[in-house]
Amino acid sequence: MIIKTPTQYFLVSGASDGFSLLNAFDGALLQAGIGNTNIVKMSSIVPPHCQRIAPVPLPPGALVPAAYAAIRSDIPGEIISAGVAVALPEDENQNGLIMEYSAKGDQRKIEEMVRNMAVEGMKLRGWKIKDLKSIAIEYRIKRIGAALAAVVLWD
Amino acid sequence: MIIKTPTQYFLVSGASDGFSLLNAFDGALLQAGIGNTNIVKMSSIVPPHCQRIAPVPLPPGALVPAAYAAIRSDIPGEIISAGVAVALPEDENQNGLIMEYSAKGDQRKIEEMVRNMAVEGMKLRGWKIKDLKSIAIEYRIKRIGAALAAVVLWD
């Protein structure tokens, strides 16, 4: 039920209020379509030749490696955002890089930041970028809320 | 040594003082019976058809997926508690939900909170609860201490 060799990945995001901070995070995972899986957090690479797919339903309870940004708040009215970016290299035998960022503030700002982070990470490796994808979500807290953006590895 | 398809789970808890915050956490893991394994933290699902068992000895160094609540403190006299709850659905083809909670305060309060969190999580899914299990532990810090409650997935 845990994948050994990720061959596919997809980007998702979600946000939710909830009964507690953890319930809000659970709600955000559910809204992102990965709420009934066991997410295992990892740092932050797309293996070479891994293909981007549209989000798919995952088996309930599966152990799913993912890189994600998450933010929680219990300040009503506060705006929070979470984003992830994936930079893929020109050389297909090299891996892609995932960056995650979350903060108070609007989606546009957070998504711009996380994209810049992915660009800088590829620059550090001396690799040219073939493709840069990102997803981000903004949420205004009602009472207790959370926002999440994730890159999910799958097979 | 890492399980692919969890078919069993069990609930444990432990608490301990220690030489440092991490030693105290290690002591809590040992007292819970999982201190000689490599716990991999995950979010927080019991797969369908997974059976609850009594805690079993795990192979030393095994990679063990677990959902847990942990809390540490270096304030002598402070009372800390950690708890986990598992809500199982009436429909056996659906997964169960694990919630974790830890805070300053007594066991009764923390266990009630984490049980409510699991109930709310199932409500969010629109699923009826067949069974609700929980475990929690309370600890009074001597010098540097930690408390932990965990749901361990196993096969």
Next chain:
Amino acid sequence: MIIKTPTQYFLVSGASDGFSLLNAFDGALLQAGIGNTNIVKMSSIVPPHCQRIAPVPLPPGALVPAAYAAIRSDIPGEIISAGVAVALPEDENQNGLIMEYSAKGDQRKIEEMVRNMAVEGMKLRGWKIKDLKSIAIEYRIKRIGAALAAVVLWD
């Protein structure tokens, strides 16, 4: 791509400035030679009969279990250090223990602390130590920086 039974381990460390806190952490991982893998954080055991090896290149994007200490700072001039220690038992059928520690301060102090933590952890188990290894790194922040020390499990 995820290992099931770790049979080898190695110690690495790295430190870096970066565009953001996460970029600095990414730079530290790269300097440690594990920046193009998917590190999965675990608590903190060397399985019995696991052999120490010199650091090896890992497949890009591999899911790699590791115990690590990491510290980040955006205070220019601040000195941060991260260290890990591995205590191996006299009885080869028992597991080794990994401890992690990071803080502001110089390498010598942090490495001494983490070694003491590993000694205390073995004392708690009532096990005699056959061998105690450690690695630590010190870094002076230029603008935004991170330091990391890790024990990587491999096969």
